[in-house]
Amino acid sequence: MTSPQPIHDIIKWSDQKLQLWQRDALRRLACSGSLTAGDQAELLAMVKKKAGLAVAAEPPPPVALAKSHFSGAVAGAPLKLLAVRDVQNVNRLAPAARLDFAPDGVTVIYGRNGSGKSSYVRILRSACRTRIESATKLKVLANVYGGLGGPQAADIVVDAGAGELSIAWDPDGAPAEQLLQVPEADQPDQIPDRPGHRTRPGAHCPRLLRRLRNDGARRSVAQR
Numbered sequence: 116m117t118s119p120q121p122i123h124d125i126i127k128w129s130d131q132k133l134q135l136w137q138r139d140a141l142r143r144l145a146c147s148g149s150l151t152a153g154d155q156a157e158l159l160a161m162v163k164k165k166a167g168l169a170v171a172a173e174p175p176p177p178v179a180l181a182k183s184h185f186s187g188a189v190a191g192a193p194l195k196l197l198a199v200r201d202v203q204n205v206n207r208l209a210p211a212a213r214l215d216f217a218p219d220g221v222t223v224i225y226g227r228n229g230s231g232k233s234s235y236v237r238i239l240r241s242a243c244r245t246r247i248e249s250a251t252k253l254k255v256l257a258n259v260y261g262g263l264g265g266p267q268a269a270d271i272v273v274d275a276g277a278g279e280l281s282i283a284w285d286p287d288g289a290p291a292e293q294l295l296q297v298p299e300a301d302q303p304d305q306i307p308d309r310p311g312h313r314t315r316p317g318a319h320c321p322r323l324l325r326r327l328r329n330d331g332a333r334r335s336v337a338q339r
């Protein structure tokens with residue numbers, strides 16, 4: 116059985132909670148990433164018509180959001196995240212910092228507080244436009260302790276079946292289509308276990324969790 120994808124949740128939510136013109140607006144955003152002046156005019160005309168107000172021109176019939184509108188996540192080979200590299204001006208990461216991921220299996224990244232784990236998560240969270248309660252949490256801060264300055268940037272390396280592809284990350288730019296299918300979850304209650312249930316990450320791999328704890332304890336004793 117195929118596990119539910121975030122797209123399914125979005126479509127279910129829009130079907131149940133939104134009016135048709137709002138679902139049309141979501142479709143336009145899913146297809147192009149932004150609303151043009153023409154899009155805004157048509158959506159406004161849809162709202163006016165529904166409210167019984169006069170419109171200058173008849174708006175097109177609303178088209179609700181559907182899975183097929185997410186072109187980057189509907190078909191094609193599974194996408195593999197390979198690396199985040201050449202990081203510039205992000206938190207306190209060193210210039211040209213790099214983090215590699217195993218192309219298969221699970222990559223575990225752990226370290227002390229302040230070692231940079233969350234900085235990479237913030238880059239991916241911003242690049243993938245993950246679902247998040249507060250949009251302010253998508254903001255990736257620069258080095259406030261005196262970095263080199265300049266624009267924030269990084270390269271996200273993926274493999275969609277045709278070899279390595281480097282995608283330039285710009286915190287102020289539109290998300291790359293290839294990354295729309297990458298889910299990001301950095302909180303225990305965001306990790307899916309089965310439909311309708313969420314669990315803590317340790318429940319997925321208890322042996323690995325024990326090993327990490329034991330390794331951390333040994334390091335702590337050795338440094339005393």
